[in-house]
Amino acid sequence: MRRELPLAICFIMGVIMTVQFFIPHRYSQWLFENMLRWLIIVFTFALILGILSLIKLHIQKVQYRRRDWLYSIVALTGLGLSLVTGFMKGPESISEGQPFMTLYNYVQIPMQATMFSLLAFYIASAAFRTFRARTLEATLLLIAAVVVMLGRVSFAAIFKDLSLGFSTWVESWLPGFAEWVLDYPNMAAKRGIMIGIGLGAISTALKIILGIERSWLGGGD
Amino acid sequence: MKNLTRAFTVFLFYFAATALTAAEEAEPPVTARDVPNDAGGAVDITWLASPLEKEEGFQGYDVQRRAPGKEAFETIAEITPGEAVYQDKEAEDGVPYEYRVRALPAEGPPVVLGVSGAAASGQWFNTRRTNVLVGVIFVTTVIVFFIYRAKGGAELFVRKIAGLEAVDEAIGRATEMGKPILYVTGLGDASEISTIAAMTILAKVATKTAEYETPLIVPCYDPIVMMVEKEMVREAYAEVGKPDAFDEDSVFYVTTSQFGYVAAVDGIMVRERPATNFYMGAFYAESLILAETGAATGAIQIAGTDRVTQLPFFITACDYTLMGEELYAATAYLSRDPLFLGSLKGQDWSKAVIITAMVIGTALLIVSVHLGTGFAKLFETGAG
Numbered sequence: 001m002r003r004e005l006p007l008a009i010c011f012i013m014g015v016i017m018t019v020q021f022f023i024p025h026r027y028s029q030w031l032f033e034n035m036l037r038w039l040i041i042v043f044t045f046a047l048i049l050g051i052l053s054l055i056k057l058h059i060q061k062v063q064y065r066r067r068d069w070l071y072s073i074v075a076l077t078g079l080g081l082s083l084v085t086g087f088m089k090g091p092e093s094i095s096e097g098q099p100f101m102t103l104y105n106y107v108q109i110p111m112q113a114t115m116f117s118l119l120a121f122y123i124a125s126a127a128f129r130t131f132r133a134r135t136l137e138a139t140l141l142l143i144a145a146v147v148v149m150l151g152r153v154s155f156a157a158i159f160k161d162l163s164l165g166f167s168t169w170v171e172s173w174l175p176g177f178a179e180w181v182l183d184y185p186n187m188a189a190k191r192g193i194m195i196g197i198g199l200g201a202i203s204t205a206l207k208i209i210l211g212i213e214r215s216w217l218g219g220g221d
Numbered sequence: 222m223k224n225l226t227r228a229f230t231v232f233l234f235y236f237a238a239t240a241l242t243a244a245e246e247a248e249p250p251v252t253a254r255d256v257p258n259d260a261g262g263a264v265d266i267t268w269l270a271s272p273l274e275k276e277e278g279f280q281g282y283d284v285q286r287r288a289p290g291k292e293a294f295e296t297i298a299e300i301t302p303g304e305a306v307y308q309d310k311e312a313e314d315g316v317p318y319e320y321r322v323r324a325l326p327a328e329g330p331p332v333v334l335g336v337s338g339a340a341a342s343g344q345w346f347n348t349r350r351t352n353v354l355v356g357v358i359f360v361t362t363v364i365v366f367f368i369y370r371a372k373g374g375a376e377l378f379v380r381k382i383a384g385l386e387a388v389d390e391a392i393g394r395a396t397e398m399g400k401p402i403l404y405v406t407g408l409g410d411a412s413e414i415s416t417i418a419a420m421t422i423l424a425k426v427a428t429k430t431a432e433y434e435t436p437l438i439v440p441c442y443d444p445i446v447m448m449v450e451k452e453m454v455r456e457a458y459a460e461v462g463k464p465d466a467f468d469e470d471s472v473f474y475v476t477t478s479q480f481g482y483v484a485a486v487d488g489i490m491v492r493e494r495p496a497t498n499f500y501m502g503a504f505y506a507e508s509l510i511l512a513e514t515g516a517a518t519g520a521i522q523i524a525g526t527d528r529v530t531q532l533p534f535f536i537t538a539c540d541y542t543l544m545g546e547e548l549y550a551a552t553a554y555l556s557r558d559p560l561f562l563g564s565l566k567g568q569d570w571s572k573a574v575i576i577t578a579m580v581i582g583t584a585l586l587i588v589s590v591h592l593g594t595g596f597a598k599l600f601e602t603g604a605g
Contacts, residue, residue, distance in 0.1 A: 018357075022350050025343035026260040026314075039412070043445060050444030050474030057470050068492055108478070115480035119506060122513040126537040190529050193545040195575055197527045199568045200549030201414040202360050208417065212368065212560050213552065215424040216417060216449060 007211045014209030055079070144181055151178020251335035253320040261314045261343025266307045268334050271324035274302055278327025282334075284309070285321040294321050312341035359574070364567030371563030379562060384523055384541035385554045391521045392429045395496035401436035402426070403495040405486060405511065407502030407526070408479060411445040414549070415527045419502035420450055421552045422525070426499065427457035431466060438489060439472040442482050447474045483507040487514045500524040500539070501548065504531045512538030525551065 017035070020028050058072035085100040086093050093100040133139040151174045207213035248269060256263040266284055273279055281302045285294035286309065298307050312318060317340045323331035371377055395402045404423055409416035423439065430437045439454065441447035451472040458467035475485045487510065490498065498515040500508070500522070508524075508531040515522050516538050524535035525543030535542045543551065546568065553561030 022347055022354055023345055024258050024260050024347045025345050026262070027343075029260045043410075046444035046448055047477075050441070050447055053447065053470075053474050057473050060470070071488070108481075111484070112478065112480040115484050115510065116506065118510055122509045126509060126513055126534065130537045193529050193532070195572065196544075196546035196568075197529075197549075199360060199571050199575075200418075200546035201527070202357065203364050203564045203568050204414050204418055204549045206361055206364055207561070207564055210365075212564070213421065215421040215453060215552070217452075 003214070003217055006217055007214070011209055011211060014205070018209075051079070144185075147174065148178045148181055151175045151181075249335060249337065251320065251322045251337045253318070253337040253339035255339055255342050256308065258344055258347045258349050262310065262312055262341050264309045264312045264318065264320070264339045264341050266309060266320045266322065266337070268305050268322045270303075270305055271332065271334055273324045273326050273332060276326060280325035280327065283323050283325060283331065285323065286312075287319045287321070289317055294319070309341075314341050314343060316340055360567070360571045363571050363574075364564050367567035367570065368560055368563035371559040371566070374559070375563075377559070377562045377566050379550075379554060379565060382543065382547050382550065382554055384525065384543040384547065385551055387521075387523060387541045388426065388555065389429065391497040391499075391523055392426065392433065392435060394521055396433040396435045398496045400496035401438050401493055402430055402497045402499070403486075403489065403493070403515075403520070404437060404439045404499045405501070406439070406441065406446060406450065407500065407504045408442050408482070408507070409446075409503030410443045411449060413503050415501075415503045416443075416446060418527075418548050418551065419525070420446070420453060422499070422501050422548075422555070423450060424453045424457055425552070425555045427454040428461060431458040431461045431463050434463070434466055436468070437471050438493065438495065440475045440482070440486055440489060441473065442475060442477060444474050444477075447472060479505065479507060483510050486511055490514050490518050490520070494518055495520055498522045500526070500535065501543070501551075502526065504528055504535075509534035509538060515539075 016031070020032055055076070058076050060066070061069045061072040062076070081103065082100070085098070085103055088100070089098060092098060095101065127145070131138070131142045131145060133142050204213065208216065251266065251268045253264055253266045256265050268282070271279075271282070279302050282300040282304070283296045284298040284300060284307045286297045287294045297309060297311070300307055309318075309320070317338055319336055319338045321336045322334045324334055325331050367377075392402060404426060406416055406419040406423065409419075411417070427437060429435075437454065439450055441450060451469075454472050455464070455467050458464050475482050489495075490511075491514070495518075498511075498520045500511060500515075501524070504511075504526050505528065508526070508528075512522060512524065512535055522539035523541045523543070524539040525548035526532060526535060527545050527548055529545070532542065532544055536544075550565055550568075552558075553565045
């Protein structure tokens, strides 16, 4: 029963939601919207469990002075401050100028932006590694990348300013070729992958609905 | 050749006749009709532009509605000049309303363009999704057929997938080095197929780590995913007879903030120095930040995602990458269960049919462009 009940629920809900996708009637929409609401409710309870797991993990780290336990104090302090400032004034806490929003705007957003901006450096280092023309494939990749990069920025004006002879060629030919690389060979490969993904997703969903794939229940197959 | 000419003549006559019939049917000045493929409660009203539009100071149109049994029309919308369509979203299902459109000249009384009646209703089937339904039924049938064929004991060949072949090697490396394995299931929630696929691979990896008693670290972005993964890892340890070796804190929630999560996982990589990193599931802008940090720590990295835009980043920074469908094929590949292999075969055959349809479709489309026939309409997709 421990396994049969979740499998039955999964099958019934899977079939219902598949059928729902094809029915635009308001009863069908009502069902869909209610399912989403239930998902939010379940998520909220799961979030509490998640936060408890996080608190437990870091408290133990501090308690037993495990390696890097000082970082755990920072994590717990951040969590505590967010909770206190968030609950302090109820729904008003998310108004501008409130402590919670000040923390969000001046601490969290800049930290997130900092992490995101790291991407620029990582793209440079990844590009350096990838574009070394060691093999034929890598060389083709390098050429395609250079063409696309140059074609998508307004380099022609710079060439013109420098009175270089090939500025007209760069201006007229390169952007078009870059677009062609993106729209045809690149798009063809992308669509090929996407067709595979679509079929794989249908197959995985089918295996779960039919109860063939059961590892999500725990305990392997 | 004679037959071809005859067929072409028939085509010409057919389209000429269709065009003439269409021309003979004069379009009414105002048309109200139920919005097709909707939840109900809406009526589309269209009208022919009034000749008054050309006059200076023309104010536009007003759309009026009259419920059955009511004397007067009430104005429900005022439309600017140049527009000739309005959707009444306040209609009650099943009530046969009358709609009247009036042109509003610069001076003088409004000019009635026409009256048309319609009742709103919700549909029980979205005809714009017929092609999706046909596709789903076809693919499902093929997959189920191959699953049952595999159940019957048929031999099924699966090509070698380097990323999955390397799983054992990667786990073995971590075990030899006495370092942990980091398993990241991305930013997807539990309802995403790629996250579910990632979780099934985690179950297999956890079985191995339990066998070798290699530490496993699973930081989670979504609390529901965390709960499911915790259960899966716990069961994997129990399955190999080592329930006590399972560390409750090995699967833990981090945050639902994208870059907060990245910061935490990067921190784990730098501090714990895992020998092997798995990135499976749905990833966004964080993919390269994670993979590059992992590469910098010297870990062997295996990634798998169905996000096409993130694949190049993983291919660049990881040792092995499962591209798209390979992520979904992982369970079948790792378990070699005939049922799973059958579903894989079904996918392959569906793909073959889709490729054939694409080739035929492309040919018909080219014919359509050159001959002006209506083949292209067969391949129109209905969004929504």
